Amino acid sequence: MKRSISALIAGSLLAVSFAVFAGPGAIEGVEKQPVNVSAIAMFLVFVIATLGITKWAAGKTKSTADFYTAGGGITGFQNGLAIAGDYMSAATLLGITSMVYFKGYDGFIYAVCFFIGWPIILFLMAERLRNLGKFTFADIASYRLDQNRIRTFAAIGSLTVVCFYLIVQMVGAGQLIQLLFGLEYNVAVAVVGILMMVYVTFGGMTATTWVQIIKACLLLGGGISLMLLTLAQFGWSLDTLFGKAIESHKMGEKLMAPGSLMADPVSAFSLSLGLLFGTAGLPHIMMRFFTVPNAKEARKSVFYATGFIGLFFLVTIILGAGAITIVGTNPAFFEGGQVGGKLIGGGNMPVMHLAKAVGGDVFLGFLSAVAFATILAVVSGLALAGASAISHDLYARVIMKGTASSQQEMKVTRYASVFLGLTAIGLGIAFKDQNVLFLVALAFGVASSVNFPVLILSMYWKGLTTRGALWGGIAGLVSAVGLVILSPTVWVKILGNKAAIFPYDHPAIVSMSLAFFVTWLMSVTDKSARAAKEAEAYEEQFIRAQTGLGAAGAHAH
Amino acid sequence: MSQESIQVKIRNNPKFAEMVGKRTRFAVLLSLIVLVPYYAYMAMVSLQPQVFATKIGEGSVITIGWPVAALIVVVGWLLTGVYVSRANGEFDRLNEEILKEARK
Numbered sequence: 001m002k003r004s005i006s007a008l009i010a011g012s013l014l015a016v017s018f019a020v021f022a023g024p025g026a027i028e029g030v031e032k033q034p035v036n037v038s039a040i041a042m043f044l045v046f047v048i049a050t051l052g053i054t055k056w057a058a059g060k061t062k063s064t065a066d067f068y069t070a071g072g073g074i075t076g077f078q079n080g081l082a083i084a085g086d087y088m089s090a091a092t093l094l095g096i097t098s099m100v101y102f103k104g105y106d107g108f109i110y111a112v113c114f115f116i117g118w119p120i121i122l123f124l125m126a127e128r129l130r131n132l133g134k135f136t137f138a139d140i141a142s143y144r145l146d147q148n149r150i151r152t153f154a155a156i157g158s159l160t161v162v163c164f165y166l167i168v169q170m171v172g173a174g175q176l177i178q179l180l181f182g183l184e185y186n187v188a189v190a191v192v193g194i195l196m197m198v199y200v201t202f203g204g205m206t207a208t209t210w211v212q213i214i215k216a217c218l219l220l221g222g223g224i225s226l227m228l229l230t231l232a233q234f235g236w237s238l239d240t241l242f243g244k245a246i247e248s249h250k251m252g253e254k255l256m257a258p259g260s261l262m263a264d265p266v267s268a269f270s271l272s273l274g275l276l277f278g279t280a281g282l283p284h285i286m287m288r289f290f291t292v293p294n295a296k297e298a299r300k301s302v303f304y305a306t307g308f309i310g311l312f313f314l315v316t317i318i319l320g321a322g323a324i325t326i327v328g329t330n331p332a333f334f335e336g337g338q339v340g341g342k343l344i345g346g347g348n349m350p351v352m353h354l355a356k357a358v359g360g361d362v363f364l365g366f367l368s369a370v371a372f373a374t375i376l377a378v379v380s381g382l383a384l385a386g387a388s389a390i391s392h393d394l395y396a397r398v399i400m401k402g403t404a405s406s407q408q409e410m411k412v413t414r415y416a417s418v419f420l421g422l423t424a425i426g427l428g429i430a431f432k433d434q435n436v437l438f439l440v441a442l443a444f445g446v447a448s449s450v451n452f453p454v455l456i457l458s459m460y461w462k463g464l465t466t467r468g469a470l471w472g473g474i475a476g477l478v479s480a481v482g483l484v485i486l487s488p489t490v491w492v493k494i495l496g497n498k499a500a501i502f503p504y505d506h507p508a509i510v511s512m513s514l515a516f517f518v519t520w521l522m523s524v525t526d527k528s529a530r531a532a533k534e535a536e537a538y539e540e541q542f543i544r545a546q547t548g549l550g551a552a553g554a555h556a557h
Numbered sequence: 558m559s560q561e562s563i564q565v566k567i568r569n570n571p572k573f574a575e576m577v578g579k580r581t582r583f584a585v586l587l588s589l590i591v592l593v594p595y596y597a598y599m600a601m602v603s604l605q606p607q608v609f610a611t612k613i614g615e616g617s618v619i620t621i622g623w624p625v626a627a628l629i630v631v632v633g634w635l636l637t638g639v640y641v642s643r644a645n646g647e648f649d650r651l652n653e654e655i656l657k658e659a660r661k
Contacts, residue, residue: 253610546580
């Protein structure tokens with residue numbers, strides 16, 4: 001119990017809410033459960049329905065535009081749901097409820113940090129992303145810069161984030177499914193990997209989008225139903241709910257105020273920077289902006305996505321607080337029936353136990369199936385982003401210099417999806433029982449310090465040059481990865497050293513600043529003819545970014 | 558008409574400067590309305606956590622920290638609505654006029 005709490009509070013903001021997939025508490029706490037028939041039955045229904053959708057989507061996926069962006073024909077509302085589906089992972093549901101369950105108010109602070117990037121993405125990025133991009137975020141980064149070097153670098157940035165994130169999701173999937181469904185870890189990882197390959201390879205963005213939409217509806221519906229069932233137990237009064245929570249929790253009144261997790265202001269600042277701008281640098285999220293027909297719909301999609309994500313966070317907070325009393329005082333949920341001891345299944349299980357307590361076995365089965373579906377939707381989005389970086393950026397643009405036919409590119413993209421699926425399964429099995437907490441810090445570190453700076457500067461700063469973008473990107477990559485290795489999570493907990501060389505688990509405060517500084521320095525000192533041309537090309541890019549003139553349109557079906 | 562001359566027309570249209578200026582100012586203003594309270598909140602949580610331990614009212618156990626955090630989320634979302642309604646209405650109308658005039 002102590003270890004599972006310390007695992008939860010260890011490290012960064014992010015890491016914490018992903019602790020379900022990462023913390024040693026989660027890993028050690030996993031015991032294979034008896035096979036859960038109702039959960040598996042409900043999950044099978046989901047799989048059959050989504051495979052049906054994939055078959056339908058495969059018929060519609062004829063060109064590269066269909067494959068990468070669903071032909072640009074997704075509406076703002078649908079895309080909003082799909083973005084929410086991409087962003088709300090099983091880790092969010094389990095991690096945040098468990099944070100609130102153990103630490104009270106501090107869990108809410110994390111939820112706010114996870115949320116706050118969305119309005120900013122809308123205000124500063126959404127319309128420009130849509131107007132400038134076609135298939136991948138590298139399209140924007142390399143819009144007026146060197147096609148070979150910047151596109152290659154941006155593709156590597158995407159693939160790095162995708163791989164780190166995939167490992168975290170696969171390891172989490174294996175553990176969670178083992179726990180909830182009673183399947184073997186390796187079997188669970190293989191099932192996730194194979195389904196992901198099928199969705200992406202055959203159905204492309206259309207199938208992935210619909211898997212995400214269905215999953216978002218299930219997750220929101222499941223979460224809200226559970227919240228209503230929970231509130232009913234407290235006579236629909238939040239005051240009663242919190243009052244009882246204070247009585248049953250060992251922290252007592254302290255539950256209701258900020259605690260120790262944010263006590264270090266520098267650490268808190270670094271975490272919030274990494275989350276805010278890391279979200280804006282996630283390739284699978286950015287890719288979603290190219291699936292809508294125009295900037296109008298792109299804006300609408302962020303409005304809906306922000307609403308769904310915010311609502312979901314508020315719901316999870318109430319679930320966590322309700323679980324304090326309902327789960328925390330019921331001996332049935334503790335090992336050996338010892339209230340306050342070790343939770344059955346580990347520290348990330350409060351919401352699952354809550355589902356069983358207020359909704360019985362059927363509701364628990366439903367929520368387990370939703371968690372499985374959630375993981376599938378997230379990994380599919382990741383695989384698609386990775387496959388497009390390989391086929392569109394590296395193969396079609398860099399290697400073939402734009403001479404590849406649509407069929408050739410499609411073929412490569414399908415091979416790439418299969419390759420990524422197999423890699424994900426392999427890595428998922430290789431990282432079994434490993435502490436993958438640091439990979440989350442790495443994914444967001446690279447997203448905020450490599451992808452985000454080049455993206456935002458290419459859209460906003462005329463003076464950005466190829467040399468600046470390249471050096472800045474390298475500085476961001478090296479410092480983000482290096483600082484995570486020197487951080488408490490890796491240097492102390494994994495490598496077993498006494499003290500961390502870099503005191504914060506999240507590197508953004510240093511690595512992101514460094515990336516921006518180096519980009520600026522190497523750009524302003526770049527007096528080459530190429531640099532002058534790149535500055536000149538900004539005008540055309542600026543007008544397109546602002547008006548949508550010449551932007552990739554929707555493809556008619 | 559070439560793409561280039563359309564570009565020049567857009568650039569020389571005073572409406573373009575008007576739209577870009579208005580939209581940029583609006584986006585920056587809304588970003589500040591989100592970020593300043595958010596970072597003030599993060600600073601308070603980390604430096605003055607006891608402020609959020611005050612109860613919201615007589616006889617209630619809920620502290621002001623909960624509604625404040627919920628407010629940041631809800632207001633953040635409402636502001637996205639404010640931006641979308643103005644950008645998709647007023648600014649997009651201007652944008653269409655600009656594009657139409659440039660293609661003449």
